Amino acid sequence: MAHTIESLLGETVQRSCGQAVSVRSLCGKERVVGFYFTASWSPPCRMFTPILTSFYESLRGASRPSGAGTDHLEIVQISWDRDETSFREAAGAAPWLSLPFQDRDRQRKLSRKFGVHGIPRLVLLDGETGRVITRDGFDRLQEDNSGSAFPWRRKPLADVIKGTLLQPVEGSETPDKVEASTVLESNKIVGFYFSAQWCIPCRYFDPELVRAYTELKKKGQSFQVIMVSADRSEESFQRHAAGVPWLTLPFEDPRNQAIKAHLGVDGIPMLVLVDCATGATITMQGRQALMQDPECQDFPWHPKPIEDLNPLASVVINERSCVILFTDGTEAGLEQGRSVLSAAATKESEKGDVRDLLFFVAGEDELSENVRDFADLDDTCPMLIILDSPEQNVYVCPDAKLSPQVASLFVDSFLQGELTPTPIPPMMADENLAECPSESQAEAVV
DSSP: OHHHHHHHHOSEEEOTTSOEEEGGGGOSTTEEEEEEEEOTTOHHHHHHHHHHHHHHHHHHSTTOOTTOOSOEEEEEEEEOOSSHHHHHHHHHHOSSEEOOTTOHHHHHHHHHHTTOOSSSEEEEEETTTOOEEESOHHHHHHHSTTOTTTTOOOOOHHHHHOSEEEEOOTTOSSOEEEEHHHHHHHOSEEEEEEEOTTOHHHHHHHHHHHHHHHHHHHTTOOEEEEEEEOOSSHHHHHHHHHTOSSEEOOTTOTHHHHHHHHHTOOEESEEEEEETTTOOEEESOHHHHHHHOTTOTTTTOOOOSEEEOOHHHHHHHHHSEEEEEEOOSSHHHHHHHHHHHHHHHHHHHTTGGGOSOEEEEEOSSHHHHHHHHHTTOOOOSSEEEEEEGGGTEEEEOOOSSOOHHHHHHHHHHHHTTOSOOEEOOHHHHTSOSSOOOOTTTOOEEO
């Protein structure tokens, strides 16, 4: 969808000579749009840019790499240069397009949206759908410097996990072997559980997942768990696997790393739920969802266009731009809030993994009060805001009478950069909306 990429870049980008180019002209079938985050002051960027230039020119010329798909690549440089002179020098030497230097606000938003904390970074998007192909184009090109597998689309999950899994057998120390393909074919949902016996938060969460797993199986849910272990010795792995009722990947199986990379996992404990039919990720937040919904009433926790503001959301609103409608907390008030946000939230959710905003309705509780305090807001109710924590800004809808039309206009104005932000006071901005995690809530990096 051209409008998806246009919503990210704006209507035009520019050539090295300064000529404007329509973003819509970059989009379409068999087209890939690359966002290259770089800066002339960065030594790693200065090393990678010639490699990317050579690859880019080979794709567009007669020497297209053998095996590379038919996709046409266009790159838009997203500069982290600190002054316009450096930007112009770098953009003038590049064979691709650039986001104008003056569009610093969009540069920051793109960096935040794609989780770019260091450069160089190459993010590839499908030019037809606007969906992310890979956020790791830099790594993919380093591994496949001929570009033979371009555009490095994710392999189907069935191919990544293909092989045998271990299934515990009651009363026996020797597990059975089960083909992964059989597991995917015989279940609707698979939860990949990343865990280790040495990890204290995992020890807290293991019993909760065992309880939920057992109850879901009793209810006839077509659900299976596959544990991906980060245990450091085979002995601890064996003890860990013997204490759980689900399937496991063998110790130090190379698929462990492949599945972590496929699903974008970098910490434990983590429970990722996947739709077996499509291979699509349902939620990366299975652990948090289970702790919030221990009876699994909303299993498998599909993302909703509008969520309730609850402790699970507190981590998200620290990291993303969010629309929040504060209500009086009654069922009628919350339902009215959902009705007001429905059209705007549904439209935004159709962007999939490139959506700009998350939507929440809030009641009158401690978390809502914390959000109001954080953004230095009064007790007006109802109140519609856009909280941009990463940029330390808040936008308050001026309309006293809220309606779906008012909410949609407010959101559209924000996305078009037409609203004036109110900076969050420095003392407030230094606070964090998420509570400090307890041992049972913490996460270990692997």
